[in-house]
Each structure stands twice: as C-alpha cells, then as structure tokens.
Amino acid sequence: MKKTILVVGATGMLGTPVARQLHTDGYEVRVLARSPEKARAKLGDSFVYYKGDVEDPSSLESAVDGCFGVHINLRGGPKAEDFDRIEYGGTANIAKVSASKGVQRITYLSGAATFEENAWFPMVRAKLRSEKAIRESGIPYTIFCATHIMESLSLAVRGKRATVIGKQPHRLHWLAANDYAKMVSKAFQLPEAANKRLFLYGPEAFTMAEAINTYCSIVHPDVKVSSVPIWLLSLVGKVSFNPELQLVADLMHFFEKVGEGGDPSEASSLLGAPTTTLEQWCRQQRNIA
Numbered sequence: 178m179k180k181t182i183l184v185v186g187a188t189g190m191l192g193t194p195v196a197r198q199l200h201t202d203g204y205e206v207r208v209l210a211r212s213p214e215k216a217r218a219k220l221g222d223s224f225v226y227y228k229g230d231v232e233d234p235s236s237l238e239s240a241v242d243g244c245f246g247v248h249i250n251l252r253g254g255p256k257a258e259d260f261d262r263i264e265y266g267g268t269a270n271i272a273k274v275s276a277s278k279g280v281q282r283i284t285y286l287s288g289a290a291t292f293e294e295n296a297w298f299p300m301v302r303a304k305l306r307s308e309k310a311i312r313e314s315g316i317p318y319t320i321f322c323a324t325h326i327m328e329s330l331s332l333a334v335r336g337k338r339a340t341v342i343g344k345q346p347h348r349l350h351w352l353a354a355n356d357y358a359k360m361v362s363k364a365f366q367l368p369e370a371a372n373k374r375l376f377l378y379g380p381e382a383f384t385m386a387e388a389i390n391t392y393c394s395i396v397h398p399d400v401k402v403s404s405v406p407i408w409l410l411s412l413v414g415k416v417s418f419n420p421e422l423q424l425v426a427d428l429m430h431f432f433e434k435v436g437e438g439g440d441p442s443e444a445s446s447l448l449g450a451p452t453t454t455l456e457q458w459c460r461q462q463r464n465i466a
C-alpha cells in the first residue's frame with residue numbers, strides 16, 4: 178500500500194516541487210490549502226486536497242489523519258510578528274496534531290543561517306522556535322537547512338530591470354529546487370535520515386550579483402542589471418507604507434550580514450549531493466520560458 182504524506186504549503190515556491198517529487202516517487206500526496214480550489218487549479222489532479230489553515234489546529238486533523246509523514250513549507254511575514262504567528266505557530270500546531278495522529282516522520286524547511294546568534298532577525302527566531310516545537314513533538318524529524326534556492330533569482334527581475342540590493346559580499350551555494358525536492362523525498366525513504374538537521378548546498382558558490390548576472394544573461398538577455406542600496410529600498414518601503422518592500426530590505430540587510438552556516442557533507446552523503454549547476458538551471462529556465 179502507498180504511504181501517504183501531507184504537504185503543508187504545497188502551493189508555495191518550494192512546496193510545489195516537493196509535492197511533485199513525492200508523487201513521482203510513489204507516495205500518495207495530500208495537500209493542505211486554505212483554498213483547495215485555487216490549489217487544485219495550480220497543481221492539478223495528482224493530489225488529494227484538504228481545506229485547512231495552520232493557525233486553526235482543528236482544521237488540520239482530517240488532513241493529518243492516516244499520514245505516514247508531513248512536510249512543512251511555511252513562510253511568515255511580511256511583518257515581524259507574522260513570522261512567529263504563521264511559521265512558528267503553524268508549525269507548532271502541525272507538530273502537535275501530527276503527534277496525536279501517530280505520524281512517523283515530519284520534515285521542515287528551515288534555512289542555512291538558522292543559528293542562535295542570528296535570532297535577532299525575526300525570521301530566524303521563528304525558524305528556531307519551529308525546529309524546537311518539532312523536536313519536542315517526539316516524532317522522528319528531518320530538518321532541512323537549505324541555502325539560497327535558484328528559483329528565487331526570478332524575484333530580482335521586474336519588467337526590463339533586475340536589481341542587486343546592497344553589497345551582498347557572501348558566496349552562496351545556490352541550490353536548484355528540484356535537487357532540494359529529491360533530497361526531501363529521499364529523507365522520507367531513509368530511516369537513517371531521522372532526527373537529523375541537514376545543511377543543503379548546491380554544487381557551486383556565487384555572490385548574489387554573480388548569480389543574478391548569470392541568470393539574466395541566459396534567461397533574460399534584454400534585462401538590465403543594476404544595484405540599489407538597502408537604505409534606499411527601506412526608505413521607499415517606509416514612506417509608501419509597503420510592508421513587503423520593507424521585508425525585502427530587511428531580508429537583504431540580513432543576507433548582507435550573514436552568509437551560509439553548517440556543513441553540507443552529511444546531507445550530501447545520505448541524500449545524494451545536488452548536481453544542478455547554475456548555468457544548467459538557467460538553460461532549463463530559458464527552455465521553459
């Protein structure tokens with residue numbers, strides 16, 4: 178009989194590839210969504226849809242019931258307090274309901290900069306609290322501390338312009354979402370991946386400016402890449418009362434200060450090292466476009 182896995186946040190940029198990979202690998206995949214109709218329109222008929230909101234634990238019960246595993250892909254924000262409410266509160270609710278329903282594996286997307294010394298940043302604080310709630314649930318877990326995902330490069334492009342925000346000095350091992358999704362699915366298949374906190378890095382390191390320039394030169398050759406200081410973006414966010422813009426400025430401030438942490442060798446030997454290079458991924462995107 179097929180094992181069933183619930184994906185929370187399957188409509189998200191990093192939840193969709195995981196749901197698809199789990200389906201490809203033979204799992205029955207449930208999708209929890211606030212709007213199952215919108216989720217079905219986006220993801221198609223390969224999944225079983227459940228209506229639910231992670232902020233309401235009672236709405237999670239039927240989706241979790243009978244599952245072997247649960248994968249959590251949540252994003253808080255844009256306001257600082259939303260990280261705790263959505264990402265931490267939601268994860269804690271899922272962990273509690275999962276424990277009561279006998280779920281055997283819970284997986285969660287954290288980040289490669291999720292360390293106590295970075296807890297001054299609300300997103301990191303919420304991720305640390307989420308990880309703790311998962312560990313304390315007693316369910317065997319795999320936590321993925323994934324670095325920057327190649328798919329997020331598209332967010333730098335607006336119309337005919339792409340923007341590098343701030344100096345961004347760190348070299349980052351950009352990871353393709355499909356490689357990440359294969360690692361998540363493999364973790365559900367391996368008992369040895371239980372109770373691990375794994376760092377996931379792609380094969381090559383580039384600064385944000387290098388990655389955006391490569392992405393634009395291959396996928397959007399007509400787009401002009403320029404840079405903007407963080408303080409200017411932050412100011413525009415404040416005077417236009419635009420919390421999303423303010424969040425981007427805060428995130429870029431965080432990324433400028435903090436690079437990757439952790440060692441990816443355990444993840445790579447257990448789950449298979451990611452192989453997609455930035456150039457290969459860009460060529461795939463150009464062919465899709």
Ligand SMILES: NC(=O)c1ccc[n+]([C@@H]2O[C@H](COP(=O)([O-])OP(=O)(O)OC[C@H]3O[C@@H](n4cnc5c(N)ncnc54)[C@H](OP(=O)(O)O)[C@@H]3O)[C@@H](O)[C@H]2O)c1
Nearest residue numbers: 186187188189190191211230231251252323324325326329
């Ligand atoms: N981008 C990167 O490079 C990177 C790297 C490492 C880690 N991460 C982490 O990856 C995580 C996910 O990112 P993403 O880009 O996939 O986010 P996203 O596209 O915004 O997706 C978030 C998902 O959460 C769901 N959701 C939000 N509130 C919910 C609620 N109350 N109840 C049920 N579902 C809810 C959304 O569903 P709806 O369809 O209902 O909106 C959506 O499916 C973030 O925590 C981020 O920090 C990102």
